[in-house]
Amino acid sequence: MKDLAAAVLSLAFIGLVWLLLAGYQSGSKKQPVAYNHKKHIALGLECAGCHTGIADGKARGGLPTVEVCAACHTSDDENPRAKAVRDYVSANKPIPWKKVYNVPTHVYFSHRRHVGLAKLDCALCHGDMSKVEAPVTRQAVTISMARCMGCHHRMKVTNDCLACHK
Amino acid sequence: MESLTTSRNGFLRGLLGTLGVFLLSGIGKAWGTAPGDAGHGKRPLKPGEHRWGMVIDLDKCTGCGSCVVACSTENNLALGNPQEAAMGRIIRWLKILPSQEGEFPAPKQRLLPMPCQQCDTPPCTKVCPVYATFRNEEGIVGQVYSRCIGCRYCLNACPYTCKDFNWKAPVWPKEMQASFNPDVSIRPKGVVEKCLFCHHRLQRAKEEAVAEGRPLRENDYQPACAEICPAKAIVFGDLNNNDSDAANLSKDPRAFHLLEELGAEPKVTYLKEGA
Numbered sequence: 149m150k151d152l153a154a155a156v157l158s159l160a161f162i163g164l165v166w167l168l169l170a171g172y173q174s175g176s177k178k179q180p181v182a183y184n185h186k187k188h189i190a191l192g193l194e195c196a197g198c199h200t201g202i203a204d205g206k207a208r209g210g211l212p213t214v215e216v217c218a219a220c221h222t223s224d225d226e227n228p229r230a231k232a233v234r235d236y237v238s239a240n241k242p243i244p245w246k247k248v249y250n251v252p253t254h255v256y257f258s259h260r261r262h263v264g265l266a267k268l269d270c271a272l273c274h275g276d277m278s279k280v281e282a283p284v285t286r287q288a289v290t291i292s293m294a295r296c297m298g299c300h301h302r303m304k305v306t307n308d309c310l311a312c313h314k
Numbered sequence: 315m316e317s318l319t320t321s322r323n324g325f326l327r328g329l330l331g332t333l334g335v336f337l338l339s340g341i342g343k344a345w346g347t348a349p350g351d352a353g354h355g356k357r358p359l360k361p362g363e364h365r366w367g368m369v370i371d372l373d374k375c376t377g378c379g380s381c382v383v384a385c386s387t388e389n390n391l392a393l394g395n396p397q398e399a400a401m402g403r404i405i406r407w408l409k410i411l412p413s414q415e416g417e418f419p420a421p422k423q424r425l426l427p428m429p430c431q432q433c434d435t436p437p438c439t440k441v442c443p444v445y446a447t448f449r450n451e452e453g454i455v456g457q458v459y460s461r462c463i464g465c466r467y468c469l470n471a472c473p474y475t476c477k478d479f480n481w482k483a484p485v486w487p488k489e490m491q492a493s494f495n496p497d498v499s500i501r502p503k504g505v506v507e508k509c510l511f512c513h514h515r516l517q518r519a520k521e522e523a524v525a526e527g528r529p530l531r532e533n534d535y536q537p538a539c540a541e542i543c544p545a546k547a548i549v550f551g552d553l554n555n556n557d558s559d560a561a562n563l564s565k566d567p568r569a570f571h572l573l574e575e576l577g578a579e580p581k582v583t584y585l586k587e588g589a
Contacts, residue, residue: 254460254499256514258521265524309448310456310513314499 179283180244181232189278195270205260211245248284249274251291256314272299364530365453366511367553367581368540369563370427373588374547377425381539381548382408385429388512388538390498392484405478407509408539424587427548429539430455430476430509431572431580438468438477447506453553453581454511462505469506473576477508511550512537532558553581 188198196203198212214236221233236243251257262268270277275288289295293312300307385391385408394404408429415422436455439447446461447468457477469477483503494500497514501507519535532551540550551560563569564583571580 252460256497256517261521261524265521306451308450308456309458309461310450310454310510311517313456313458313460314497314514 179246179285181236181283182229183283185277185280185284187281195277202259203264205258205264210259211247212243214241214243217243246285249287249291254314255312257312363452363554365553365581366516366535367432367453367551367560367564367583368429368511368537369549369560369566369569369583369585371547371549371563371585372424372426373568373585374545375425375427376545376547377410377427378544379410380542380544381427382406382410384538384542385509387493388495388498389509390484390494390500392486393490398481403481405480405484405507407476407478407507426584427539428474428476428572429537429582430511431474431578431582432509432511434579434581435577437471437473437576437578441467441471443467447508452516454513454516455508456510456513457506457508459499459501459505459507464504464506466506473573473578474580477506479506480504 189195198216199210200206200212200216202210217233218237221230221237223234223238225234233243262273263270273289273291280288296312297307299305386406389407391405391407398404408427411426411428413424413426415424432453432455434449434453436447436449439449439455442448443465444461444463446459446463447455447457449455464479466479469479480501480503484500495514497518515537516535519530523530523534532555536550540548549559549563551558553561553564555561563585566585568585569583570586571583
């Protein structure tokens with residue numbers, strides 16, 4: 149009887165944790181500017197033009213700095229929907245983008261290895277960004293160990309725990 | 315009193331049981347493709363191409379302790395405090411083991427630097443119930459902290475006392491908190507940790523090798539202790555490479571292994587002093 153009560157109690161506890169975690173996962177990270185990938189990629193811009201640090205794996209180099217936007221969103225730009233960007237540009241303040249794709253701190257991931265060297269397509273891990281009109285608030289392709297290992301298995305790359313876990 | 319403890323045990327049992335199922339279902343997905351079929355990096359790196367090992371020349375070692383310091387900063391080891399020291403809970407992946415021969419007035423002090431011996435048949439991995447510790451294809455005995463459940467079987471199985479348990483979450487003085495090594499994670503409370511031959515340096519070296527389109531060279535990869543040793547007493551390299559210093563020195567007539575009779579086949583070789 150006590151065991152039953154204990155089991156029910158612990159299940160309830162785990163359910164609660166689950167809900168909290170799920171809430172955290174989808175916890176729609178609102179982006180500061182209503183950025184539109186589709187429109188910019190349609191202009192012929194390359195991913196690497198904005199995500200400058202990706203191919204050489206610079207730490208925290210992944211999300212664009214305000215200087216990148218400043219090249220086009222100058223005071224001559226009159227697009228009302230881009231006003232938020234111009235405000236950041238004229239104040240020369242960094243845009244506080246929220247990083248949506250994250251690996252836990254105990255995992256080692258290198259864009260340089262995957263993109264710079266192995267020349268993998270961004271879409272394999274981030275979906276087709278040229279169709280994305282809303283700012284990124286959740287992962288289009290969920291990061292999971294099973295996905296990492298699945299691809300490594302297919303491409304005959306090591307699946308040694310030590311390669312990814314630090 | 316009696317009923318209190320039993321019900322608490324019941325609760326814990328239930329909790330552990332459900333947690334166990336929870337964990338297993340999570341990792342189950344990954345097990346399908348997991349360790350057995352671990353192919354190795356396709357380009358320059360082939361399976362089992364390397365077998366990493368270390369030689370420590372006790373004749374050259376002065377016991378200065380540089381290796382201990384280098385290891386501790388490289389791997390984000392907490393400093394510890396006197397209370398922990400008194401309980402034997404200071405964590406050092408590389409220790410200097412003192413021993414004394416003879417009595418006063420003519421004692422002879424011996425100092426022996428002791429990293430994980432990186433056994434080829436490691437006693438610690440055999441007892442791990444969750445595959446958190448294992449020997450990888452290049453001979454390094456790994457520990458995945460996120461997988462570790464803190465049962466400490468491995469810690470007890472290790473004849474060289476080269477595994478440490480985190481009795482509490484590590485703490486650092488404020489001044490040190492901006493200088494962690496980002497390539498090594500901070501271990502949480504409740505897991506066992508160990509020397510990995512600075513495996514993260516191997517990852518960096520491999521990435522460099524791929525970038526330059528060449529195989530890994532001898533000396534591309536050196537653990538922090540070998541790099542720092544001012545007396546060059548620590549030699550590290552690929553035991554599969556007949557030209558490497560480590561491979562040659564490990565066949566030196568002065569070579570011996572600690573507790574050789576246990577048959578754990580360590581890949582850390584010592585060179586006898588005064589021989």
